[in-house]
Amino acid sequence: MSKRQLAMVMDLNKCIGCQTCTVACKTQWTNRNGREYMYWNNVETYPGDGYPKKWMEQGGGFDAAGDLQDGIIPNIEADYGVPWDYNYESLASVNVLGNDADKDGYSIKGAETPGLHPTTEPTWGPNWDEDEGAGNFPSDNYFFYLPRICNHCTNPGCLSACPRDAIFKRDEDGVVLVDLDRCQGYRYCIAGCPYKKIYFNPKISKSEKCILCFPRVEQGLPPACAQQCVGRIRFVGFLDDEESQVYKLVHKHKVALPLRSDYGTQPNIYYIPPTESPAKFDAEGKIIEGSTRVPMEELEALFGKEVHGVVEKLKAEQKTRKETGKSEILDLLIAFNHSEMFRLDNNYYQEVAKAKGQSPLAPVDTRYVKGKHTKVAFGGGHH
Amino acid sequence: MKTDKTIKTLLATSLVATMAIANPSITAVKVDDSIDLSKVSNDDKVWSKAKRANIALYPQTTIKMNDKNANKINAKNFAKDAKILAVYNSNNVAFKIDWKDASENKADITTSSDVYADGFAVQMPTNFSDPKKLPYIGMGSKDRPVLVHLQKATATHYEPNGNKDVSLQVNRHQTNTFEKELAAFDKNVSDAAIKDYQRAYISEGFRSMTQIRDKDIAFNMNMSYNKGSWSATMSKALKDGYLDLTKSGAVPVAFAVWDGAKLGRDGIKNLSTWVAVDFEGKKGNEALVTELTAKVEGDAKAGKALTDTMCASCHSYADKVAAMPTMAPNLSNIGGYSTAAYLVESIKDPSAVVVAGYNRNAHKNTAWYTLGAKGERVSTMPPMMSDDKQIADTVAYLMTLKAEVK
Numbered sequence A: 001m002s003k004r005q006l007a008m009v010m011d012l013n014k015c016i017g018c019q020t021c022t023v024a025c026k027t028q029w030t031n032r033n034g035r036e037y038m039y040w041n042n043v044e045t046y047p048g049d050g051y052p053k054k055w056m057e058q059g060g061g062f063d064a065a066g067d068l069q070d071g072i073i074p075n076i077e078a079d080y081g082v083p084w085d086y087n088y089e090s091l092a093s094v095n096v097l098g099n100d101a102d103k104d105g106y107s108i109k110g111a112e113t114p115g116l117h118p119t120t121e122p123t124w125g126p127n128w129d130e131d132e133g134a135g136n137f138p139s140d141n142y143f144f145y146l147p148r149i150c151n152h153c154t155n156p157g158c159l160s161a162c163p164r165d166a167i168f169k170r171d172e173d174g175v176v177l178v179d180l181d182r183c184q185g186y187r188y189c190i191a192g193c194p195y196k197k198i199y200f201n202p203k204i205s206k207s208e209k210c211i212l213c214f215p216r217v218e219q220g221l222p223p224a225c226a227q228q229c230v231g232r233i234r235f236v237g238f239l240d241d242e243e244s245q246v247y248k249l250v251h252k253h254k255v256a257l258p259l260r261s262d263y264g265t266q267p268n269i270y271y272i273p274p275t276e277s278p279a280k281f282d283a284e285g286k287i288i289e290g291s292t293r294v295p296m297e298e299l300e301a302l303f304g305k306e307v308h309g310v311v312e313k314l315k316a317e318q319k320t321r322k323e324t325g326k327s328e329i330l331d332l333l334i335a336f337n338h339s340e341m342f343r344l345d346n347n348y349y350q351e352v353a354k355a356k357g358q359s360p361l362a363p364v365d366t367r368y369v370k371g372k373h374t375k376v377a378f379g380g381g382h383h
Numbered sequence B: 001m002k003t004d005k006t007i008k009t010l011l012a013t014s015l016v017a018t019m020a021i022a023n024p025s026i027t028a029v030k031v032d033d034s035i036d037l038s039k040v041s042n043d044d045k046v047w048s049k050a051k052r053a054n055i056a057l058y059p060q061t062t063i064k065m066n067d068k069n070a071n072k073i074n075a076k077n078f079a080k081d082a083k084i085l086a087v088y089n090s091n092n093v094a095f096k097i098d099w100k101d102a103s104e105n106k107a108d109i110t111t112s113s114d115v116y117a118d119g120f121a122v123q124m125p126t127n128f129s130d131p132k133k134l135p136y137i138g139m140g141s142k143d144r145p146v147l148v149h150l151q152k153a154t155a156t157h158y159e160p161n162g163n164k165d166v167s168l169q170v171n172r173h174q175t176n177t178f179e180k181e182l183a184a185f186d187k188n189v190s191d192a193a194i195k196d197y198q199r200a201y202i203s204e205g206f207r208s209m210t211q212i213r214d215k216d217i218a219f220n221m222n223m224s225y226n227k228g229s230w231s232a233t234m235s236k237a238l239k240d241g242y243l244d245l246t247k248s249g250a251v252p253v254a255f256a257v258w259d260g261a262k263l264g265r266d267g268i269k270n271l272s273t274w275v276a277v278d279f280e281g282k283k284g285n286e287a288l289v290t291e292l293t294a295k296v297e298g299d300a301k302a303g304k305a306l307t308d309t310m311c312a313s314c315h316s317y318a319d320k321v322a323a324m325p326t327m328a329p330n331l332s333n334i335g336g337y338s339t340a341a342y343l344v345e346s347i348k349d350p351s352a353v354v355v356a357g358y359n360r361n362a363h364k365n366t367a368w369y370t371l372g373a374k375g376e377r378v379s380t381m382p383p384m385m386s387d388d389k390q391i392a393d394t395v396a397y398l399m400t401l402k403a404e405v406k
Helices: A020-030 A076-080 A088-093 A157-161 A188-192 A224-228 A245-252 A296-303 A306-324 A328-334 A346-356 B002-019 B045-049 B068-073 B179-191 B286-293 B300-310 B340-348 B388-398
Strands: A006-011 A042-046 A144-148 A167-169 A176-178 A198-201 A206-209 A234-238 A269-272 B026-030 B053-059 B080-088 B092-100 B119-125 B146-152 B197-203 B219-226 B229-237 B250-258 B275-279 B369-371 B377-379
Touching (some): A157 A167, A157 A188, A176 A206, A224 A234, A234 A245, A245 A328, A296 A306, B053 B250, B080 B275, B146 B219, B250 B286, B300 B388
Parallel strands (some): B026 B080, B026 B275
Antiparallel strands (some): A042 A144, A198 A206, B080 B092, B092 B229, B119 B250, B146 B197, B369 B377
């Protein structure tokens, strides 16, 4: 357990699935160098298979006794979705209507498809099942968006699975990082993470994951996904900082819950469960008064039994707000001022760096910065 | 057919190796200094001078990894037979290792998240003056470091290298270049790749394994696949910044191989015990050779009874699976990759060598050690026996715990 813990709260009532967070993360970190297929931040449709495909069924995490469970390592093509490219080169030389078209312009069977097309036939990808959800349209179909990043767990499955001590949790803020100098690309971390939020980079043959934008955070900026969020659904702050909105939502009002805490990793990304969904229609297409489409069992599966109390509390708070015009919880969730959603305490990191004599903080596990027997520490380059 | 005969002979030899309690040693034949062993290849004619030793490589079963698919595939592995040749001169020592592998796995790593390369490793202790206190076979132990030389068949890969070639990391379609310029970009990317996955590590137990990145270690490895077998060589300077063998008459060496088809990497491997490599015609370290080739004296039958009553509640082995699997090192192949001296030491003084084991977070209720006042590891196993006869019998039985060679 780290001394302090940086955490995020995401309000699922306000997520519109626009993927701006996904793009913010991708352009910042994962659009290059073997990370092309990775989405450190993704927004999936729930119910749905998610990303990677059926991640909830792929093992990892801990059982009730606290023992790490076996898991599997997903396949890029089948489970993540291979990031396909297009035949740009051939466009320069090939007639876009198709050199292989017959006189009527139809493609000749067996010939290369004319025009711009993917170089590999995609069979799966993130958001392959976007907006499908469950139930029957129009009577009772439903879905909501579930944005996911690494949970920077207090008891990380990835860290526990690594036989090389290559994953560490920063003492100053609980951010879970891979020490790329130590990582040997074994991928047990991927099997150990029940959220499948750590990825194998095939180009460098090492594992990589969401870093909670620590270089930004250390400078007082929120993670890119949170800053770019157009719906203002993301709060970022320290869990022990009573002034932070994260603290208020998680500890003071207790309306934010972790995702699948039954995995036993003590995740530090919290969610305001979705309370709003339209009423169902009956066979005649009439509204069933008082009905709600998102089944509570689904929410219970994701957020545990506590979700019932939280949904009741949020609904009661809405009522109070309507009647009295006052509600601290709703004021927080409305997020009048974007910058107030983040409390990162820039001076804190400066003090930590000063105390450690590092500026900026070393992005490696300091336990092994100087190997007992090795003469060159981190940064020596490969042989 | 001649080949069939060779195979039959091999099978017979390996079977004998399994049955015999004494371990074979490897004789390194002295060759002329004019031969540059540092660049020796698999088909070098120098190997015709060497004497073959058959060394069994046992499946690592002490700890279980958390990869569900790999565990399924590797549940009932046999030991592998490795044919080992060794030569040396005043400058270098070189090994040739041949082992069977049904498929060549090079792990085309550019597009795959779940494929693994075949590979092999050669391990040596940095200090072996006391042959009864060699480092733990699983990448050394506290104050008993080992050098690990690793070669994987992994194809091209890249590493963060500090060479400021970040511009080569972008997707080729994001480069604003076409045709000739794009081809030049592709070439620059390809040139920046590491084509040889050859690494050296120093380690005091597998969790602490740290890559050696300085130039003070001098070795060379290569491996090639041909018709169902890998042929590999490893050559090493007799003296480098980490190990000086110039005054040694023998050195303990351990070998390991990985099978990519079985999702092998890290602990999912086959490994040998410490094998004495005897530098022919060179004096010194006679005690080491004696220790590592000695027959284990003891009554294995009596030892089985002792083991079943005193060990089985924490350790799993053979048909004994009563203990919680994460409770203690699994002993199923302990006889294959342990020396008798290590077993004796561990029974008498379990904290002398504490196996690094699982991450302490992974199985909190079954920690293999506690931390002492100075952060030292204290084994959760109490000293079990003090009677030398009992210990000898137990060790004689433990040495029979190993998979069959196939």
